[in-house]
Amino acid sequence: MTRTIAALLGTTIAASTLTAAQAQELNLYSSRHYDTDERLYSDFEELTGITINRIEGNADELIARLAAEGENSPADVFLTVDTSRLARAQEMGLLQPVESEILEERIPANIQAEDNTWFGFSQRARIIFHAAGLENPPQTYLELADPAYEGMICIRSSTNTYNQTLLASIIENHGEDAAREWAAGIVANMARDPQGGDTDQLRGIVSGECEIAVSNSYYFARAIRTEVEGVSGSIEMIDWVWPDQGGNGAHMNLSGGGVAAHAPHPEAAVAFLEYLASDQAQQYFSAGNDEFPAVEGVELAESVAALGEFEADDVNLSAVAQNLGLAQQIFNEVGWE
Ligand code: FE
Numbered sequence: 001m002t003r004t005i006a007a008l009l010g011t012t013i014a015a016s017t018l019t020a021a022q023a024q025e026l027n028l029y030s031s032r033h034y035d036t037d038e039r040l041y042s043d044f045e046e047l048t049g050i051t052i053n054r055i056e057g058n059a060d061e062l063i064a065r066l067a068a069e070g071e072n073s074p075a076d077v078f079l080t081v082d083t084s085r086l087a088r089a090q091e092m093g094l095l096q097p098v099e100s101e102i103l104e105e106r107i108p109a110n111i112q113a114e115d116n117t118w119f120g121f122s123q124r125a126r127i128i129f130h131a132a133g134l135e136n137p138p139q140t141y142l143e144l145a146d147p148a149y150e151g152m153i154c155i156r157s158s159t160n161t162y163n164q165t166l167l168a169s170i171i172e173n174h175g176e177d178a179a180r181e182w183a184a185g186i187v188a189n190m191a192r193d194p195q196g197g198d199t200d201q202l203r204g205i206v207s208g209e210c211e212i213a214v215s216n217s218y219y220f221a222r223a224i225r226t227e228v229e230g231v232s233g234s235i236e237m238i239d240w241v242w243p244d245q246g247g248n249g250a251h252m253n254l255s256g257g258g259v260a261a262h263a264p265h266p267e268a269a270v271a272f273l274e275y276l277a278s279d280q281a282q283q284y285f286s287a288g289n290d291e292f293p294a295v296e297g298v299e300l301a302e303s304v305a306a307l308g309e310f311e312a313d314d315v316n317l318s319a320v321a322q323n324l325g326l327a328q329q330i331f332n333e334v335g336w337e
């Protein structure tokens with residue numbers, strides 16, 4: 001894929017029926033708030049002449065707002081992180097299907113909604129981190145539940161969407177019974193009650209509270225790129241295993257978005273999503289939060305490349321999202337706080 005952004009957008013705009021009136025602005029509801037996203041927005045504005053009006057907030061608030069506004073919503077595009085939130089917006093009828101050859105061609109099929117209501121634009125892996133020098137660290141997600149690791153694991157709460165989507169993917173790959181057994185095994189192996197964010201799990205390895213920690217890749221990559229208190233200064237104490245290599249591959253979640261159901265500027269909205277799939281936007285989009293680009297062949301940020309090569313699970317996240325309700329039920333059953 002060697003097309004330039006300008007060429008890519010040229011195609012986009014020629015292919016759509018973008019009118020002058022519609023092209024003037026785009027209302028973006030986003031729960032992303034990373035510095036490099038600024039560059040993303042200003043480049044799009046420059047390339048297209050479309051002004052982006054941004055409404056930022058946390059994902060759940062934005063979903064509630066979209067629902068409350070209904071047909072009168074000014075939202076054109078909704079951007080957020082985690083499959084579970086995109087799936088929820090989809091189920092609530094807050095997104096509309098998008099027909100775009102560019103998105104179909106550039107975004108892998110397993111990180112798009114089956115009805116094309118949402119698309120992943122960057123990915124994050126859920127990695128097994130462990131104390132450097134730990135003998136026989138777990139090599140798979142299922143092995144984390146092995147009694148050999150009793151009292152050793154730090155992992156955050158089941159209210160966290162990353163763990164919800166991870167369990168939903170385990171249901172998809174290994175079935176409900178194995179998933180329930182796994183969740184119960186993790187609870188038995190916890191070093192402490194679930195607390196804090198993913199970075200706090202990494203800090204737990206540094207402080208010696210846990211030998212093993214589950215965290216998304218970008219929290220660790222961020223600690224490589226910039227100073228993260230309690231992690232960066234002791235980063236050599238932390239090693240990691242790419243899970244399920246030779247099996248399903250590492251679980252990948254996503255950051256993504258879609259066009260709002262009642263978008264006043266649908267053509268501009270599609271053009272924006274197509275722009276997000278361009279090589280340059282992919283670089284900003286992923287590097288800004290140390291994530292993996294969704295589009296194949298796009299150069300990785302240095303901090304992300306430092307994590308090394310691995311096999312990713314290419315399970316269909318749209319199918320995984322169907323298991324989120326069951327995942328919640330299992331968390332409750334096994335008492336995963
Ligand atoms: Fe996060």
